[in-house]
Amino acid sequence: MNEMPNTTMRAVRYDRYGPPEVLKVAHVPMPKPGPGQVLVKVHASSVNPIEAQVRAGKMRPMSGLRPPKGIGQDFAGEVVAAGPKVDDGLVGRRVWGTTFALGAANTAEYITVKEPLVAPVPPGLELVNAAALPTVGLTALVALGAANVQRGQRLLIVGAAGGIGSALIQIAHARGVEVATVSSGDNLSFCSDLGAKETYDYASLAALEQADAFHAVVDLYGANLGTYRSRLRSGGRIVTLAAKGMGYAMLSLLLPGPRVRLARAKPRKELLVELAQLVESGDLRPVVEKVYPLEEIGEAHRSVESGHSRGKRVIQVVGDVES
Missing domain, CATH: 3.90.180.10 (Medium-chain alcohol dehydrogenases, catalytic domain)
Structure with a gap:
């Protein structure tokens, strides 16, 4: 009624x-x-x-x-x-x-x-x-799908401490993905607590250069995409959701190596249902x-x-x- x-x-x-x-x-x-x-x-x-x-x-x-x-x-x-x-x-x-x-x-x-x-x-x-x-969770699911990263593979999340990043870390970790993050130094332990195995500071990326290459990169920040793109394995994917990354995404079409993919989410009930299941199982908070x-x-x-x-x-x- x-x-x-x-x-x-x-x-x-x-x-x-x-x-x-x-x-x-x-x-x-x-x-x-x-x-x-x-x-x-x-x-x-x-x-x-x-x-x-x-x-x-x-x-x-x-x-x-x-x-x-x-x-x-x-x-x-x-x-x-x-x-x-x-x-x-x-x-x-x-x-x-x-x-x-x-x-x-x-x-x-x-x-x-x-x-x-x-x-x-x-x-x-x-x-x-x-x-x-809802917005960050659906966006994280779409980004993870575009990255096509599988259980046991390595994923780098750039800009990981915000709303989308915090959801993406948890969902990827729950799926058995090995998660690494880039954030400010103040947020390294925060990302680790959410499920990141490796954490890197924006201000000092030398350690990232020495890390094993990644199967996929999800960029939420839009800067230094060339650096993160260079850390991909052969056949790897880089996905950006940042407006600042759109120009480099278009440029990557002309460069050798993997192109930068743009990901955009839309409201979909089935993804909201999937989010609810992740919350109920304790894999997402x-x-x-x-x-x-x-x-x-x-x-x-x-x-x-x-x-x-x-x-x-x-x-x-x-x-x-x-x-």
Whole structure:
């Protein structure tokens, strides 16, 4: 049975590109689910680096001359209503997901989502932690698939301490892959605790030059791709998800040796289900650096832009943040 909430809600909005201060909490009309959609009461969202880039105006060729109305790709919450052509049995279920759109506006009390883009949250996982995983988890699965690395093979992850990297380390380790990471010196033990067998500091890559070659490299940073490409075994693959790596990826088509592959994730229910299975088996846990109340989303963006990440910044939309 559908339970339609109030006619207005709180949501993060901004009307111009700029610094984190442009993000405001506004009272806006409640969305209504259309055919094939569900209405989700969002308990938590999270901040991804690309959202900070969109907000700052760095993605205007793709996001448009005027900014999107809202922000936020990830969500975790409860289905409170179902539109036409959707099973009412979904109402009351805890769900999570991501829309992967530059104009996504999921940092809001209520959102409408196409039913195929939501999946059940793993039992026992708190919604505030669940919100940290959809975008980074799906991206990690896609990157690992593109790298085509197998059990017992060696994988180097560059930029490993952030949201995607922390998920990728855990998933690859669970699959029996021998994981090595490149991160800042402060994050070496953090990466090791997540499952990395070898850890290297960005600031001193001499040790990496002496390491055994790798079957695959996944780059999340976009710099020094030539160096990491040279550490591949014959027939190895290098995959980049960083926008800064796109130019080198195109250049690699003209160079001898392996080409740099670009990987991009899309929202897929089957991957959300796979993520849930990894969480339930204990092979994957959300890495949350800090939880912010909705009103402090600007501070969360500022923290993401600092570049010093250990996992995700989560925005708690419903309820109070635990101290």
